[in-house]
Amino acid sequence: MIYFDNSATTKIDPEVLSTYTKVATDIWGNPSSLHKLGDRAHQMLEASRKQVASLLGVKPHEVFFTSGGTESNNTAIKGTAFEKREFGKHIITSSVEHASVANAFNSLEKLGFRVTRLPVDKQGRVNVNDLRQAIDSDTTLVSVMGVNNEIGAIQPIDEISDLLENYPTIHFHVDNVQALGKDIWERVFTPRVDLTSLSAHKFHAPRGIGVLYKKEGKMLMPLNDGGGQEKGLRSGTENLAAIAAMAKAMRLVLTDESQKAAKEQAIKDKILSYLQTKPGIDIFSPSNPDFAPHVLCFALEGIRGETLVHTLESRDIFTSTTSACASKTADEASTLVAMHVDDKIATSAIRLSFDESNTMQEADKFIAEFDDIYQHFAKINHLGE
Amino acid sequence: MVQYTEVMVRYGELSTKGKNRKDFIGKLAANVNRVLKDFPEIEVHPKHDRMHITLNGTPFEVIDEKLKKVFGIQTYSPVIKTEKSLESIKETALEIMQATYEAGMTFKVNTRRSDHKFEYDTNQLNSIIGDYIFEKIPGIKAEMKHPDLVLRIEVRQDAVYISNQLLHGAGGMPVGTAGKAVMMLSGGIDSPVASYLALKRGVDIEMVHFFSPPYTTEKALAKAKELTGVLANYAGKINFIAVPFAEIQETIKEKLPEGYLMTVQRRFMLRLADIIRERRGGLAIFNGESVGQVASQTLESMVAINDVTTTPVLRPVATMDKTEIIKLAEKIGTFDLSIVPFEDCCTIFAPPRPKTKPKLDKARKYESYLDVDGLIQRALDGIEITAIYPDQKFIDNQSSEDADLL
Numbered sequence: 001m002i003y004f005d006n007s008a009t010t011k012i013d014p015e016v017l018s019t020y021t022k023v024a025t026d027i028w029g030n031p032s033s034l035h036k037l038g039d040r041a042h043q044m045l046e047a048s049r050k051q052v053a054s055l056l057g058v059k060p061h062e063v064f065f066t067s068g069g070t071e072s073n074n075t076a077i078k079g080t081a082f083e084k085r086e087f088g089k090h091i092i093t094s095s096v097e098h099a100s101v102a103n104a105f106n107s108l109e110k111l112g113f114r115v116t117r118l119p120v121d122k123q124g125r126v127n128v129n130d131l132r133q134a135i136d137s138d139t140t141l142v143s144v145m146g147v148n149n150e151i152g153a154i155q156p157i158d159e160i161s162d163l164l165e166n167y168p169t170i171h172f173h174v175d176n177v178q179a180l181g182k183d184i185w186e187r188v189f190t191p192r193v194d195l196t197s198l199s200a201h202k203f204h205a206p207r208g209i210g211v212l213y214k215k216e217g218k219m220l221m222p223l224n225d226g227g228g229q230e231k232g233l234r235s236g237t238e239n240l241a242a243i244a245a246m247a248k249a250m251r252l253v254l255t256d257e258s259q260k261a262a263k264e265q266a267i268k269d270k271i272l273s274y275l276q277t278k279p280g281i282d283i284f285s286p287s288n289p290d291f292a293p294h295v296l297c298f299a300l301e302g303i304r305g306e307t308l309v310h311t312l313e314s315r316d317i318f319t320s321t322t323s324a325c326a327s328k329t330a331d332e333a334s335t336l337v338a339m340h341v342d343d344k345i346a347t348s349a350i351r352l353s354f355d356e357s358n359t360m361q362e363a364d365k366f367i368a369e370f371d372d373i374y375q376h377f378a379k380i381n382h383l384g385e
Numbered sequence: 386m387v388q389y390t391e392v393m394v395r396y397g398e399l400s401t402k403g404k405n406r407k408d409f410i411g412k413l414a415a416n417v418n419r420v421l422k423d424f425p426e427i428e429v430h431p432k433h434d435r436m437h438i439t440l441n442g443t444p445f446e447v448i449d450e451k452l453k454k455v456f457g458i459q460t461y462s463p464v465i466k467t468e469k470s471l472e473s474i475k476e477t478a479l480e481i482m483q484a485t486y487e488a489g490m491t492f493k494v495n496t497r498r499s500d501h502k503f504e505y506d507t508n509q510l511n512s513i514i515g516d517y518i519f520e521k522i523p524g525i526k527a528e529m530k531h532p533d534l535v536l537r538i539e540v541r542q543d544a545v546y547i548s549n550q551l552l553h554g555a556g557g558m559p560v561g562t563a564g565k566a567v568m569m570l571s572g573g574i575d576s577p578v579a580s581y582l583a584l585k586r587g588v589d590i591e592m593v594h595f596f597s598p599p600y601t602t603e604k605a606l607a608k609a610k611e612l613t614g615v616l617a618n619y620a621g622k623i624n625f626i627a628v629p630f631a632e633i634q635e636t637i638k639e640k641l642p643e644g645y646l647m648t649v650q651r652r653f654m655l656r657l658a659d660i661i662r663e664r665r666g667g668l669a670i671f672n673g674e675s676v677g678q679v680a681s682q683t684l685e686s687m688v689a690i691n692d693v694t695t696t697p698v699l700r701p702v703a704t705m706d707k708t709e710i711i712k713l714a715e716k717i718g719t720f721d722l723s724i725v726p727f728e729d730c731c732t733i734f735a736p737p738r739p740k741t742k743p744k745l746d747k748a749r750k751y752e753s754y755l756d757v758d759g760l761i762q763r764a765l766d767g768i769e770i771t772a773i774y775p776d777q778k779f780i781d782n783q784s785s786e787d788a789d790l791l
Contacts, residue, residue, distance in 0.1 A: 019790045027787060036781075043784035051791050247791045 002317045002362045006202075007149055007178060007295060007353035013204040016249045020206055024241035031238050032227065041240055048240075048247035055250050056189070058213055064230045065243050068210035069177040069199030070100035071223075073143075075212055075234065076173040076195040077104040079220030080141045081113055084171070088138035092116045094126045095338040098149055101175055102334070105143075114138070123290060124153035124339050128163055141171045146179035146188030146196075150322040150335040150351060151284045152295025154184060161192035171195060171218060177202055177210075181253040182292050183261035194218045200242065205249035209242035253356075260356035265293035267354050270363045272296060278374060279384030282345055284336065294355060297322060297336075299348035300374070302381035308350050308373075315369045320351045387484040389445040389463035392452070393548065394436035397459035397556050405562075406433070413457040413559040419621040420451040420775075449552070454618050456585050457562075458554030462537070466544045469503060474510070475517050477547050478536055482518050482525075485549055491528035492518065492549075498540040510538060558587030560620045565589045566699075567626075567662040569654065569672040572609045572727060575702050576673030577616060577719035578710050582701035583671045584619045591624040591665060592773075593658045597631035600734070605727035607779040614777035615719050622774055628657055629767035633760050634734045641751045647739040648748045651681050651690040653757075657764055659694040669697040675710065676703050680739040689743040725780075 003011070023044065029037030031045045046060070053060040066072045081091055093105050095117040109115045116134040118126040126144060135142075142164065144155050157174055164172050173195040179188045181203055189196055195218065198211040214220060214233070226235025253260075268287060275281050275298055284297040300308055305321035312319050322336065336346035352366075378384060396413070414431035417438070421427050426441040427448070440448075445463040452461055467477040482492065496510040505513065514536065515527060539546040568583060568590040570576045583590050594609045610625055617623045633653050637646055658670050674682045681690070691698055702710050714720035 022790055023787075040783055040787065044787050044790075047784065047788045048791060244790055251791065 002358075002366060004352040004354060004358065004362075004366065005318045005320045006355040006358075007351065008320050009201050009207075010204045010355055011357070012201075012206060013249060013252060015252065016205050016245045019248045020241045020245040023244045027240060027244075031240060032229065041238075044244055045238055045240055048243045051247045052211060052250055055254055056211075056213065059216060061231070062213055062216055064212040064214055064233050065238060065246075066210045066212050066234055067208050067239070068201070069098070069175070069197050071234075072197030072199070072210050072212040073098070073100040073173075073175055074104050075220060075223050076171075076197060076214075077101060077141065077143055078108065078223060079233075080171040080173065080195070081108050082221035083219050084140040087169070088140045090114045090116070090136060090138035091141040091143070092118065092131065092134050092139060093143045094118045094120065094145065094155070096120050096124055096126075096148055096150070096153075096335040097143070097145055098175055098177065101143055101145065118144070120153075120335075120338050122339055123286075124148055124151050124284070124335055125155055125290065126160075128156055128159040131160060132163055135167060135170070139167070139170055141173065143173040143175065145175040145177075147176070147182065147184070147292045147295070148335055149178045149295075150349075151297040152178075152292040152353075153285075153335075154179075154187060154290050154292055157188045157193070158190055161190040164192050173197075178292065178295070180250070181257055181260065182264075182294055183258050184292060195220075200246035200249060203249050203253040205246040206242050209239055209246045211246070261293045263356060264354040264358070267358055267360060267363045268293060268296050268352075270360065271352065271366060274367045274371075278378075280378060280381065281374075282341075282349075284339075284341070284349065294353055296352040296354075297349055299345045299350070300377060301345060301348060301383065303348055303377050305348055305350045308348070311373055312350075312369070315373075317366060317369060320353070322349050322351050386444070386446075387463075387465070387480055389440060390466040391440055391464050391546075392438040392445065392448070392461055393464050393546075394438065394452070394461045394554070395459050396434075396436070397457055397554070398558060409457070409559060409562050410436070412561050413455070416455055416457070416559050416561070416621060417452070420455055421448060424448065452554065453552075454555055455559075456555050456557035456587065456619065457559035459556060460551050461554055462548040462550050462552065464546050464548040466546055469500075469540065469545050471505065471513065474538065474545055474547065475514060477545075478514050478538065479518060479521050481547055481549050482522060482534065482536060485534060486522055486525060488524060490533040491526045491531075492534040492536055493527060493529055493532040494518070494536045494538065496538040496540070500540050500542050503540045510540070514538065555585070555619070557585035560584050560587055561589045563587035563589075564669075565591070565665070565667040566669040566671055567591050567593045567658050567665070567667050569658050569670065570594050570609055570613065570625075571673065572605055572612065572723065573673065574707075574714050574720065574723040575675055575678075575710055577612050577723060578705075578713050578717070579671055579673040579701040580616050581619060581713070581717045581719075583699070584616065588669075588671070589620070590671060591626060591661075591667065593626050593628060593661055595628050595630040595654055595657075597629070597634055597734075600631060600634070602727060604780065607781070608722060608725055608727055610771065610773060610779040611777070612719055612722050613773045614775065614779070615717070615722065617773050617777065618718075618775040622772055625771045625773050626661055627769045627771070628661070628764055630654070630764060632763060636755060636760060638734055640754055643736045644738065644740045645743060645748060645751050646734060646736045647681050648686060648689050648743040649752050649755075650734065651686070652693050652748065652752060653760070653764075655690055655698070656693045656757075656761060659696050660761065660765065661768070662696060669699055670694070671699045671701065673702055674700045675705060675707070678707065680741045683741050685742040686740075689745045689748045692745055692749070 027044050029041040031042040049063050050060045053063045105115050118130050171194045174193050176196045177199045194215045196213040200209040201207045222233050224235045280301040282299045410431045424443045428439040430437045465477050467473045494511045494515045496507040534549045536549045566588050568580050570592040596606045613623050613625045
């Protein structure tokens with residue numbers, strides 16, 4: 001089996017699963033309980049928080065545990081909009097965000113917030129000048145993702161950060177669900193970033209757990225009210241086993257990060273150099289510093305993305321149409337549409353996404369199998385004629 | 386790394402103590418031996434003016450940390466013993482200088498001879514060795530008045546001893562030379578600092594700690610014991626005497642007016658501390674009170690509380706500001722532990738409005754309503770004594786084991 005769908009989810013690491021099981025079995029007290037079972041759980045919770053903070057280079061009290069990327073994004077976006085509604089009702093995002101950001105903005109729009117969605121260029125990147133023009137005295141939030149989940153484009157978070165230095169009261173949120181462990185962290189998590197979202201199952205930890213980083217002093221209205229866990233920002237009994245497992249997975253994924261990212265880049269480059277020789281193939285994830293090393297999106301003209309995904313699957317190769325979250329709905333890829341890619345080509349796009357467990361042998365095998373498929377479809381569609 | 390062969394220890398106030406000097410030096414040697422007991426190859430030679438610690442291969446760096454915490458040491462220097470030949474003096478002097486020299490430092494050579502038959506005299510040695518260092522270490526400057534490094538060369542009968550560092554010891558007097566006392570230790574910031582200061586003056590203290598289960602937790606008791614473990618670094622070993630106090634507190638709460646709860650509780654504590662002191666051969670009581678810091682520490686409160694005994698009650702931090710106390714707590718390594726938030730027995734039954742100016746006669750009168758002797762006796766019957774050694778741990782370390790899962 002070749003698994004090239006790591007942006008959808010990753011396989012849990014056995015060591016991480018072992019931590020999950022041990023914590024769930026042995027440290028099952030409620031961290032809020034006063035007795036020693038609770039105390040032990042509380043210690044574990046805070047040790048996990050400290051480790052996550054230290055790995056991200058932030059303070060422990062800036063780390064909040066959530067149920068995952070979607071909740072982190074919703075909390076950051078709606079929490080900001082609600083908290084700062086007295087000061088302004090204009091919020092800004094890009095037109096290529098993950099559904100959990102895009103739909104949070106849609107909901108807020110229905111509630112009467114004014115939304116600006118920044119366009120992107122042919123590379124799928126927003127332009128900081130568009131943002132400059134969009135900001136007004138009513139703006140309370142800018143939310144732009146770090147790495148695009150469909151094509152891997154790295155957004156100009158550094159330039160946006162420079163611009164936002166002039167607007168210290170605007171909350172700057174970056175959805176970094178696709179960005180951790182790819183050796184680009186400093187570019188997508190600048191000191192200006194106030195809020196950032198992470199999802200654990202993207203780095204070999206279990207589902208149902210994620211991180212919201214919230215800079216010291218920044219205020220959010222909580223979405224989950226209740227017993228006041230996570231300093232009142234996210235009530236609900238803490239998912240300790242998953243939290244500990246995530247802390248461990250984060251440590252593991254960030255060990256030798258550069259080597260791992262270089263390996264993913266090499267796999268991407270190898271497949272890319274093959275695809276580039278083929279007529280009728282459109283590539284949306286070039287190999288350059290503005291693209292993440294682990295995502296490769298391309299379209300085979302005339303063949304719907306889902307057809308290609310299933311054909312590859314029949315050869316035991318697992319890939320995705322451009323966004324796993326949207327791939328079961330009929331919507332075409334939103335990023336490609338925003339890039340003004342022709343509809344027919346956009347619906348043909350598939351995404352390969354790698355991680356450190358993939359090998360160059362798998363890249364070779366993929367090329368061989370794909371070439372076989374390509375010959376077949378190219379003939380039918382008269383590609384290259 | 387330079388392989389030092391011995392450490393020369395200079396005594397502090399001991400030198401001024403006349404006929405008692407021998408006892409003081411003996412006590413210091415015993416204390417030094419105790420902190421170095423894990424290094425059996427080390428030999429301690431107490432002399433009337435200096436103490437020589439022969440390292441026999443133990444790296445100086447590992448015992449440096451331990452010597453810093455022994456009271457009675459004013460200064461000490463790591464030394465290399467070398468042959469009585471010009472070549473080996475040069476070589477050793479250079480080695481020692483290179484190990485400690487940093488860019489821009491100045492130096493001078495200071496030679497002493499007790500062997501007057503040695504072929505070079507002090508002036509010759511000063512100039513030969515000085516020239517040699519000057520030539521071998523580019524950029525080093527000579528400075529006679531206030532050099533950064535004094536290269537000390539002592540030519541004795543048996544060998545030549547070379548050193549260039551003068552390290553500050555803990556000062557004070559060897560623990561045990563001032564006699565025994567009890568220390569009233571809570572789990573806060575002040576009493577560990579007061580303990581340190583008592584030890585510094587040579588007092589051999591035993592901790593008296595009041596605990597009140599179920600109002601206070603096992604963890605609060607463990608914390609006080611662990612603090613004692615930190616302080617044991619300065620004493621070698623400290624006995625920890627835990628006194629159950631809940632019955633007394635409950636009785637006072639039930640029977641006395643609120644304004645006097647605190648004052649009468651403190652009177653009981655002091656009474657108990659005094660009885661324990663007497664039983665264990667102590668001469669004084671120490672505590673961590675600082676004038677005016679809280680209601681029980683006003684001068685009026687001290688009058689009303691101190692009334693129960695004529696034993697000297699010594700308060701080493703009485704006149705220190707909280708910030709000064711905290712600074713010292715950080716230095717001696719007790720602060721981080723002190724601020725771990727567990728209820729101690731002083732806070733549990735603290736009335737909302739304690740009298741800051743309690744009246745002695747009222748305190749006496751209210752107390753007379755209670756069965757003082759019975760309460761005291763039952764508390765004494767429940768005493769537990771634990772010997773605590775340096776850095777001994779008591780707080781459950783489950784969490785650090787658990788952290789290995791991360």
